[in-house]
Amino acid sequence: MGNKDDERQQRLDGSPIDDGDEADEELNDIGEAYRWHQTKGGYNRHILSSLMQKSVRRNQPEISEWVAYEMCRSGYSDNVWKRLNLYILEDLAAGVKEATEIRALERIADRSDDRDVILSAMRAARIATEARPSREATYLNDGFDKGCKDRVRAQQDDEHETLYDLPVDPGTLTDEGELGPPLEETVTDKQLTFGDGVREDDSDDEVPTNDFGESLRADETYHGFHQRLVRDRLRDAVSGNDDEVAAFCSWELARSGYGEEFWSDLADLAIEHASASAITVVETYKRMARERYEDLSCWESKLAAIYATLSVVRSESPAAMDRMGEFDQIASERAEAMINGEKPDVTFPAEPDELAIGEKYDVVVDKHCYAGKGAGRGWDHFKVHGGRVAEPGEPPLAMKWRRISMEYDHPRFDYRVPEVAFTEAEIEHSLKPVDPEDAWDEPADLRNMTLNDIGGAEK
Template structure:
C-alpha cells in the first residue's frame, strides 16, 4: 500500500520500539490470547514474518513464501504484505520480470475488489508470493546502486585531492570522439554544435542491440530513408542503419560509412547534403538502392 512506509517501526528517545498497529491486526491470536502490538495470529512478530517472506522469495522457497504471505494477510497486516511484495519486485527480482504486473494485479484484487484478510484476499496473497518466489531472483539492482554510490564518493574524493580516481563510472568523461561518440547526435548540445543531424542519427544513434531490427522494422526503416526528400542515402548507409551492434563492442562506429562517402560535419548538416548524393572518385555513386528493392 502507498502508506506502508508510514507504518514501519520507529524507535523512541529511550530506545523503545514505537509502533502503530492497525485495527485489523488487533484481537486474539490462535491461542485465544489478546494479540500484542505487531503480533500475528500465529503468535509471531510481523517484522520477523515480513523478513522471512523476503528471504524466502530471494531463495525461491515457495512453501515458506506462501505461508509468510498467508500469515501476514490473515493477521491484518495486508498493507505490510503488499508493501513488501512490491519492494521485492525491484529489490530481489531480475529486471524486466513480468511478475511485477502479476503482483500488482493480485494486490488490486485483494484490496479493491475483496477484503485482504478474507479467503479471496488470502488466495491473492499466496499467489503473489508464489509468483515472486518462482521468478528469477537477483540482487543486481541493490548491488549496482551500492557500487555506483561508492564510486561516486571515490571520484569526489579523488577530485578534491587532484588525482585520478581508482574506480570510475563505466562511461568515463562522456565526450565527443570518445567511446560513446554515437550518443552525441542532434539531440544533444554537443552534437548540434558538430552539425550532426538526421543522417548521423539514422546511421549511428538509432541502431539497436545485437538482435538487430526485425524484418518488418528493417524494411520500414530502409523505405523511410529512401523516401526522405532532403537526404539521399547510399546503400552502405541503408545497411548500416539496420545493422545490429556488435555484442562484444556495442559502441564502436567507423569514422566513415561506405567506401564512397567521406563523412564530415558538413555532409551531415540538415541543409548541407546538396541533394545528398555522394560522388565517388570515378563519378557518381551508383550504390544507391531504389524503392523497388524494398517495396515488395
C-alpha cells in the first residue's frame, strides 16, 4: 500500500485500512497485494475515475456503473461519491431530478453495509449517466469570470474593447448614492459568508477589494454593483424566464458574499414560480453547497447557485442487483483465467489494455490522470475532446458561453496567462455531440495526440 495517508486504500465506508487489518482486504483478484492507486481488477483508479466521468457525459451507463462497482469493491467508495457529487454540478443539466436521487443514495450508503454501499454507488452512477448531460454551469461560471475581467480591462485601458457584453446593462445595477462606507468601517461578517472576498491571514490588503481594485463597500458586489439591485434583477429575470440574466445575477451574488440573501431569495422564487419537483431540486443544491462544501467560497458552491437558479427558471433500478451479480461472475472467471495464465473468455466493459493512448478509450487518458498528464496532454486536448457530450448536445446557452470561453483563451488577451488559440474547427468539434454509434471515436488531428506524437508512450 502507498504511504500517502489521504490517498490510501479505503474500506467501503471511506475509512482507511490500517496496517493491522487482515491481508485479504488488500489482495487483488489474483491474490497479489495492490497499491493505493490500483483496484482489485488491476486497474489504475485515476484512469477509472476519468473513464467514469466521460461515461456520464457520453451516456454510457454500463461502463459508469461498472466503474462504480470496481472502485467500491476495491475500497475507493469515498472517491466514487466525491465524483458523483461533482457530476451533479459539472456534468448534468440544470435542475434534473436525478440530482436529488444521487444525493439520497449517498445518504443511504452512509448508513449501509459493504454490499449496499456498492449497490447504492452503482445505481447512482447509472442514474447520473442516464440523465441529460450538460456542462452549462461550468461554461457560464468560466465565461462570466472572463467577461468581467475583460470589462475591467476596458475600463482601465481606453484602447481595449471588450469581446462580449455582460448579459445585463451594468448601469442598471449601480447606485453609488446607496452604497455604504468601505468595509473596514463596518461589520463584514454578514457579507463575507459565501463569496471569494475573505482575506487570507497573511494578506497585505487592509480590506477586500472589488474587481477594479477599489476598496469593497457595504452592499457592493465584486463587480461594483449594489447587491439590492442585483437581487431585484434576479427576481425580474426569474419572472421573465430569462435564464442567462438569472444565472449571471446568481453568480455575482454567490461570489460576492451574499449567499444568505441569495438562497433565501431563491427559495421564495422557487415557491412562487417553480414546480414541486424543482423546489426539491433547489433544496438539494442548497444542502449540497452547505453540507458537502463547507467552504462556501469554492467554485463548487458557485456552480450550485447557478444550477439552482436555472432549475427555477426552467421548471418540471432493481436491475442493478442483477448486473452486480453478473459483474461478480465476470470478476471470478476473469481472475481464474488470469491465475492460470489464460486469456479470459469473459471481460469487463473496459479492459486495462483498452484504457491507453491510441486504444478504444483513448480520450479518457487526459490531463486529469497521471498517464495523460505525463504524455503531455493538457487543457487544449481536454477542451477539444474531453468535454464533449452525447446527443442532443449542449443547450444553446452552454454553446454560446463555451465558444466565448475558448475565444478568450487566445493569447492576445494578455491580461490573462496566455494559453492557446483554438481554431474554428476545434471549437466546432468541442461543441459537436459525440457519435451515438461510436461514442469514443475522436479524430487523430485537432490536437488529439497519437502514440507517434508523444514518442510511443503508452501510459
